[in-house]
Amino acid sequence: MLLRIHHAAIICSDYQRSKRFYTEVLGLKTVAEHFREARNSWKLDLGLPDGSQVELFSFSGAPPRPSYPEAQGLRHLAFAVADVADFQQRLESMGVTTEGIRVDEFTGQRFVFFADPDGLPLELYEAAA
Structure with missing residues (x-):
């Protein structure tokens, strides 16, 4: 298990x-x-x-990994946070570009995507209260 x-x-x-x-x-x-x-x-x-x-x-010498458009393989890495908007603001204050906050149509939880320095797609997902 x-x-x-x-x-x-x-x-x-x-x-x-x-x-x-x-x-x-x-x-x-x-x-x-x-x-x-x-x-x-x-x-x-x-x-x-x-x-x-x-x-x-x-x-x-590691080759770059394709990311966009959607490539096969691991799509993104998501981190749970207490408040997506607060963490998004922290990221943006440190020069990290983020996408707009969206709402998961199935759970109602907020989430936002951004990228690491190599363009790896990362996500912040708001933990359920």
């Missing part, structure tokens, strides 16, 4: 830029950071309050 999602792994093009985005802009906490010399690669484990993690990797 599956219990929950443990982590999502992201390969970035600029490790320092993405590290700053995920820690300073999104506020994820560093769990561990390792440089893997044999691969000339960084691995950063970032934690969320529920124990789930985002793993951030750097690999030189």
Whole structure:
């Protein structure tokens, strides 16, 4: 039986830029950071309050992944937040462009899309009260 999602792994093009985005802009906490010399690669484990993690990797020469129009594969990574509008305002105050807030037609919850520094589609989804 599956219990929950443990982590999502992201390969970035600029490790320092993405590290700053995920820690300073999104506020994820560093769990561990390792440089893997044999691969000339960084691995950063970032934690969320529920124990789930985002793993951030750097690999030189990694090809870009198509995102738009809708490409096959993982569509986006969504983070639950208490208030979408508040977090959207935080993102925009830090120079992150977001789409307009929408409402999930099935749950009635608000959500908004934005992108990480490499164009990976991310979503904020308002947790049910």
